[in-house]
Amino acid sequence: MIDAKARHEELMEKRSSNLKSAAVRYRERRGRHPPPGFDKWVEAAIESDAIIVEDFFDRIYTDLAAYWSLKAEEIAGRASSWWLVVKVRNGTAEGVGDVEGRVIWLQLWTELVAEFAQHLPDVDMPINYMDESRILVPFDEITKLREKEKESRKMTPVQETTTQFKGLKHIDTAKLEPYDPRWLNSDDGSYWDMVAKTLVQDWKASMDPCQQPYLRQLHGTFVKPVSLSTTEELIPLFGGSKLLANNEILIPGAMYLVNDEFYAGGEFHGIPWKDKKDGVVWRGEASGGRAGEDMWKHFHRHRLVQMLNGTTVSQMEDKDECAPTFEMPSRRLYNSEHLSHGQIGHWLKENADAGFVNLCPPDECPFLAPYYHEVDRIPMKEQYDVKFLPDVDGNSFSARYRGLQRSIPRPSPLDKHASQGDDICRVAR
Incomplete structure (x- = not known):
């Protein structure tokens, strides 16, 4: 601290x-x-x-660095001709592309850009509409592009700089066909192998799956992603989430832009911490990967629900067995009274409430029936009454993450219990 x-x-x-x-x-x-x-x-x-604080925006410049090394006309053409694009022209934002039957991401991102469009140059933001990230440039290649950008970076004399962008009329009149790189899919191998090949030399070891190989069998993205369509070619594509290895340009997750009670609890963000109930609550869908009889046991959401299930844990303690998704920790490693006396399951029954509100249809996933059943939903604004709200991604980012971050109300300036630590937390959020 x-x-x-x-x-x-x-x-x-x-x-x-x-x-x-x-x-x-x-x-x-x-x-x-x-x-x-x-x-x-x-x-x-x-x-x-x-x-x-300029440091806060490093993420943006890390994402953009490699693109400085590509030809400007090539980037502009590929961006403009994508299937789903947020386009800004003459200070007005418009979402372009067929979104019939799709989630409202394009609409939300367009509305976000529209708030500031009057001050923006003509720009095209091609949108990744898949849950999963799609750009995975080999590490050696992306490193060369970033080094090239670094070497070319310079402070141009003020008299040689421009205060105007030149616009994209030449791109609009070209009537370009959508650019379609070679997309890798499940026939080209597992996503783990694609990522591991990419990051063998990356220094960010703490976030590197290659330095944490256990993730290969502990996360649905690497076990069996819902969809796999990725390319090793650097094309300008904006998305709401990605792994360390991926090369999209990050923008706020679309569902963080809604005030929907389902995702955020609406205008209500929780009662004071001192009034919250002790306990753990989690609700979500059985997502995180494409469930199969031989692989669902490795999915992260399925593991969370079993770990918080008192009945499952009690049976493990009584019979000294493993659950399908995890093992109990060693009693020699943790100084826990509940663990040493085999009472974790009992404690969970009294304090934890986790479950899936939507499982696979029984005819598609009968193998889940012995282990899970659907439970009633708990509205977010009711979940906020409980102190501990674990969060775990589904197929990509967690749509409730921002809502959960906001679930501790800001103390009133007149609240004598508000500490300096509260101020720090508010700034951090």
């Missing part, structure tokens, strides 16, 4: 409160001048009471 507080204070010392300081810190960290329109962005951020 002391280290976290020190890091927090160090970051906050870099906070910019006006255009001049924001531009200085941009140049220091990015090695370039801010782009045209930066002044409008800073103005909007300040009006929104946003915390402007």
Whole structure:
């Protein structure tokens, strides 16, 4: 906690409160001048009471770095001709593409861009409409592209810079056919093998599946993803989630942009912590991968539900057996009274409530029937009454993650119990 507080204070010392300081810190960290329109962005951020710390935006520049090494015309053409695109022209945003029968992601992302479109140049944002990420450029190639960008980065003399973008009229009049790279699918091997081939030299070991090979049999993405259609070619594609190995350009997950009670609890974000009930609650669908009789036992959501099931754990303790999805931890490794006395299952029965609201249809997944049954939904605003709300991804990102982060109400300025730690948490959120 002391280290976290020190890091927090160090970051906050870099906070910019006006255009001049924001531009200085941009140049220091990015090695370039801010782009045209930066002044409008800073103005909007300040009006929104946003915390402007240039370090916070490293994710964006990490995603974009490799694209600086590609030909601008090639990127623009591929972006414009994608099947589903958020297009900005003359300050107006429009979602383009056939979305009949699809989720409302394109609409949500278009509405997000529209909020600031009047200040944006002509731009095309091709959207990944799959749950799973689709760009997986080999590590050696992506490293070369990033190094090329780094070498070409320079601070251009002010008199040689431009304050205007040139627009995309030449792209619009070209009437390009959608660019279709070679897509790899399940016939080309498992997704694990594709990822492992990509990351053998990446330094981010703490997030690297190759440094944590146990993930191969513990996460549905690597066991049997619902859909697999990926390419090793770097094409400009925006998406709401990805693994460390993937090369899409991250944008906020579409479902974080809704205020739907189903995902976020609506305007209600929970009662004060001191009034919450002790316990654990989780509800979700049996997603996370394409369930099969020989593989569902490796899926992460299925494992969570069994781990929090008191009956399952009690049977394991009584018979000294393994569950289909996990083993009990060694009593020698954990100083737990409940564990040493075989009472974890009893404790879970009193404190945990986890279950699937939607399983596979019985005729498709009869193998799940002995282990799971569907349970009643619990609205998010009711879940907020409980202290502990575990979160686990489905096929991609968890749509409830932002709602859960907001489920501890901000203390009132008049609340004498509000501590400095509360302030730190509010800023972090």
